[in-house]
Amino acid sequence: MTYLNVDEVETAIALAAGPPNAGFTELITLPNQTWEGRTCHAIRVHHGAAARSGVYLLGGIHAREWGSPDILVNFVQLLTDAYRNGTGITQGGAAVSAEQVRAIVDTLDVVVFPQANPDGRHYSMTVDPMWRKNRRPADAGDPGCPSGGGNGPGVDINRNYDFLWDFPTTFSPSAPVATSADPCSEIYYGPGAFSEPETCNVGWLLDHYPSVGYFIDIHSFGEDILYNWGDDDDQVTDPAMNFSDPAYDGKRGIPDSTPGGDPDKYQEYIPADDRHTLITLGTMMRDAIQAAHGRPYTLKQSVGLYPTSGTSDDYAYSRSFLDSSKDTVLGYTIEWGPQRSSIPKSFHPDYPDMVPIIEEVTAGLLAFCLAAARRTLDAALADAHTNG
Amino acid sequence: MPNYHVTIHGADREAMADLVRAHHVRVYGQTLTEEDTGYRVSGLADEDTIKQLQGAGYRVEQHEDVDEAAQDSLRHVGQGNRFLNQAGDLR
Ligand SMILES: [Zn+2]
Numbered sequence: 001m002t003y004l005n006v007d008e009v010e011t012a013i014a015l016a017a018g019p020p021n022a023g024f025t026e027l028i029t030l031p032n033q034t035w036e037g038r039t040c041h042a043i044r045v046h047h048g049a050a051a052r053s054g055v056y057l058l059g060g061i062h063a064r065e066w067g068s069p070d071i072l073v074n075f076v077q078l079l080t081d082a083y084r085n086g087t088g089i090t091q092g093g094a095a096v097s098a099e100q101v102r103a104i105v106d107t108l109d110v111v112v113f114p115q116a117n118p119d120g121r122h123y124s125m126t127v128d129p130m131w132r133k134n135r136r137p138a139d140a141g142d143p144g145c146p147s148g149g150g151n152g153p154g155v156d157i158n159r160n161y162d163f164l165w166d167f168p169t170t171f172s173p174s175a176p177v178a179t180s181a182d183p184c185s186e187i188y189y190g191p192g193a194f195s196e197p198e199t200c201n202v203g204w205l206l207d208h209y210p211s212v213g214y215f216i217d218i219h220s221f222g223e224d225i226l227y228n229w230g231d232d233d234d235q236v237t238d239p240a241m242n243f244s245d246p247a248y249d250g251k252r253g254i255p256d257s258t259p260g261g262d263p264d265k266y267q268e269y270i271p272a273d274d275r276h277t278l279i280t281l282g283t284m285m286r287d288a289i290q291a292a293h294g295r296p297y298t299l300k301q302s303v304g305l306y307p308t309s310g311t312s313d314d315y316a317y318s319r320s321f322l323d324s325s326k327d328t329v330l331g332y333t334i335e336w337g338p339q340r341s342s343i344p345k346s347f348h349p350d351y352p353d354m355v356p357i358i359e360e361v362t363a364g365l366l367a368f369c370l371a372a373a374r375r376t377l378d379a380a381l382a383d384a385h386t387n388g
Numbered sequence: 389m390p391n392y393h394v395t396i397h398g399a400d401r402e403a404m405a406d407l408v409r410a411h412h413v414r415v416y417g418q419t420l421t422e423e424d425t426g427y428r429v430s431g432l433a434d435e436d437t438i439k440q441l442q443g444a445g446y447r448v449e450q451h452e453d454v455d456e457a458a459q460d461s462l463r464h465v466g467q468g469n470r471f472l473n474q475a476g477d478l479r
Binding site: 002003004005007008011012014015064066125126128129130146148149150151174175176177178180182185186187221222224257258259260304305306335339341342343344345348350351 | 389390391393400401402404405406407408409412414415416417418419420430432434451452454455457458459460461462464465466467469470471472474475
């Protein structure tokens with residue numbers, strides 16, 4: 001067996017949304033063509049009356065992290081087959097029953113966008129396996145980029161979202177932010193927030209599926225489950241200290257654990273309920289991953305010594321803070337797979353080594369969806385009590 | 389110039405932050421680990437950067453040339469389209 005190439009991912013998603021599953025799936029054509037002219041597709045899985053909540057699963061943002069689209073194709077194939085046939089799903093030592101599969105599909109919009117950067121994936125799978133970014137061409141007048149190690153023209157899509165994107169302004173000059181204004185860097189943030197068609201496609205799905213309350217972006221490596229925020233330490237007490245206030249520009253991005261502490265004392269506000277939900281559902285995902293093949297993933301806040309800017313999970317979560325008409329979207333990033341002795345093998349393990357990772361992450365995502373569905377059903381029951 | 393997988397050892401968190409702030413090294417932040425004497429992190433660096441880091445007091449272990457090593461992975465990529473037979477039903 002081998003990793004799915006770019007065409008295969010597209011065909012697999014089209015098939016999953018094909019005639020046998022037509023009653024409970026929708027093939028979604030994304031509006032923005034990539035730099036190399038590719039059209040991307042997502043799939044929505046749901047049956048019945050309009051869903052009250054939804055989970056949005058994203059993959060393939062970073063070209064060289066080959067396993068992410070394969071994980072999401074496996075997830076979609078298993079979920080749609082099981083729902084159609086009225087069966088459960090087993091992945092290693094983790095399982096969901098037929099009834100649980102039905103609860104997921106009947107309760108939630110499950111929106112899956114497995115291959116958001118097809119140009120980059122194609123380039124990584126045919127020319128430069130360490131390629132990470134999209135394939136935005138160099139602007140006329142740009143210096144020639146040295147190649148290798150993921151460097152060259154192109155934009156790191158997961159630094160291009162509109163969340164504290166302008167890091168030289170929004171972060172402290174002392175913050176070791178993991179992004180770059182150098183167009184040759186493999187973590188180049190792009191000429192503007194949402195400058196890239198791939199980034200716009202990810203945002204478009206959030207705009208068009210407002211039922212979505214949970215967002216999970218699949219990356220590698222490290223065996224981590226990360227939750228909001230990624231720019232600074234979380235705090236639950238001061239709503240006014242937050243990313244949207246320019247008064248805190250130049251003060252963000254120094255976690256308290258840095259030696260000497262944080263001179264500016266900036267921390268990012270997160271409502272205590274949201275943090276509790278992030279940890280509760282994240283724990284269920286982590287436990288299902290471990291049940292599959294025994295791998296202990298670590299659940300933790302996204303920020304570490306090296307804070308991030310312009311990432312998808314923080315963008316998804318930030319939207320409802322800026323526009324109260326939007327519902328909360330809790331954000332996660334999964335970093336699948338262990339670090340191996342070779343960096344390339346950490347990003348693209350030999351396929352036989354990828355198989356258990358595909359299964360364990362699929363198990364984690366199924367458990368997450370089930371927990372989200374139950375939470376939605378519980379909230380509906382509580383509503384009915386209050387109103388009845 | 390080849391890019392190497394490196395393990396960089398530094399005295400304290402300040403030194404590890406400087407890898408990004410001052411030396412603009414591409415590190416994999418999720419690999420930051422506390423050791424008996426300081427910290428280590430994995431990253432990518434060419435030979436000039438490795439010398440620069442050593443001059444600044446870091447201990448650097450040089451591993452594989454990542455681009456050369458990565459070529460082996462290409463044999464694990466699917467060729468053609470394994471779903472085309474089924475996809476006939478879609479047309
Ligand atoms: Zn990634």
